[in-house]
């Protein structure tokens with residue numbers, strides 16, 4: 774994989790998924806407080822499911838100060854449909870308390886500060902920085918990004934941090950946040966986990982998996 778090929782992949786994915794990104798559920802939109810809470814809740818579930826709890830949650834807890842004082846059972850009732858609701862309720866209440874205690878109720882805009890919040894790892898921090906503050910600090914390596922990075926040939930590592938560093942090397946910093954969203958869109962639509970749709974994939978000329986595995990099996 775060359776840098777030029779990587780840039781071509783970026784342009785193709787951008788043309789393919791620009792509309793999808795504009796019309797997707799609003800998990801990544803809203804105030805920094807909303808983006809942070811929704812991103813923590815989005816672990817192990819779909820954006821659509823998270824979008825459904827958005828209104829009831831933020832009507833009841835419109836800011837960090839109200840969520841910080843919430844009873845876990847009340848929060849659990851609202852987010853019950855998302856799964857892992859005990860842990861997620863604990864995390865978002867804990868994150869809200871940390872915002873109130875240490876950041877004047879505001880979401881911090883540096884990765885170092887974000888990583889001190891309950892329920893926030895590098896993946897969540899990168900998403901919050903990009904969607905809430907427009908900052909490109911890294912690539913959020915979720916299950917889709919991890920799979921695509923290895924299949925396409927950007928990385929050979931099973932380690933999320935290493936994958937992040939490997940992928941970042943191919944793209945300018947300004948593209949990191951958008952690239953994450955494009956990989957996730959492509960992972961949901963075509964490069965799906967169980968059966969990637971390689972014959973119709975617009976980036977197959979550049980993909981290692983396509984040449985080394987798909988074509989070998991099907992020719």
Ligand code: SF4
Pocket residue numbers: 924925963964965969970971974975976977980981982983
């Ligand atoms: S060619 Fe296949 S494996 Fe490669 S990115 Fe496309 S769908 Fe995924």
